[in-house]
Amino acid sequence: MYFPMSKVVSSESETTEIAKQFSKIISVGEIVLLNGELGTGKTFFVKSVCSDYGLTNVSSPSFAIVNEYHNSKKIIHFDFYRIKKVEELYDIGFEDYLNESGSIIFIEWANLFSEVLPKRNYQIDFKLLNNSSREIRIQKND
Ligand SMILES: Nc1ncnc2c1ncn2[C@@H]1O[C@H](COP(=O)(O)OP(=O)(O)OP(=O)(O)O)[C@@H](O)[C@H]1O
Ligand SMILES: [Mg+2]
Incomplete structure (x- = not known):
């Protein structure tokens, strides 16, 4: 997989295929931003990546703001949708997660x-x- 990449998908399995390839490329310490309107497939994508790591208890963190899943890999899954002020992020320890x-x-x-x-x-x-x-x-920013 090379970046930037762009693909039109017409089924969940095509999305899963991209997620699978992506899961092989990313490694510990990396941050993945997912943007797009409601229902466009952000959570579905995270679920697919996690499933490739053997993590199956993945759900939308929108109410909790953050979920954590781990086995041999540790995944932190945020959803900023319900956050009103940036202070709320600092209150739940966003910077600690980043560090x-x-x-x-x-x-x-x-x-x-x-x-x-x-x-x-x-x-x-x-x-x-x-x-x-x-x-x-998907693009890589650095
Ligand atoms: N090609 C596809 N790729 C991903 N999801 C698909 C596809 N086709 C249909 N879907 C369905 O679209 C929905 C996407 O919902 P999902 O919760 O992933 O969206 P979201 O972007 O996380 O929304 P929100 O902004 O509410 O968090 C799922 O129900 C999924 O099954
Ligand atoms: Mg979601």
Whole structure:
């Protein structure tokens, strides 16, 4: 997989295929930003990546703001959608999560608080094109 990459998918299994390839590339200490409107597939993508790591208890963290999953890999899964003020992020220890080097961090709706994000990241943009197709774009920022 080379970046930037962009693909139009028309089924869940095509999305899963991209997620699988992506899961092989990312490693501990990396941060993955997922942006896109409601229902475009951000959580689905994180689930697919985690499933490749053998983690199956993945769910949307929108109410909890952050979920953690681990086995041999540790995954931190944020969702900024319900956050109103950046202070709420600091209250739940966002900076500690960032400084922790042993995990991979996923952030849904990362664009809502772009000021708190490290410059070095993978950015994935999801877009619904029509009823049956979606565009997934992945770029590496550093
Ligand atoms: N090609 C596809 N890729 C991903 N999801 C798909 C695809 N086709 C259909 N879906 C369905 O679309 C839905 C995407 O929902 P998901 O919760 O992943 O969106 P989200 O971007 O996380 O939304 P939110 O902003 O509410 O968190 C799922 O129900 C999934 O099954
Ligand atoms: Mg979601």
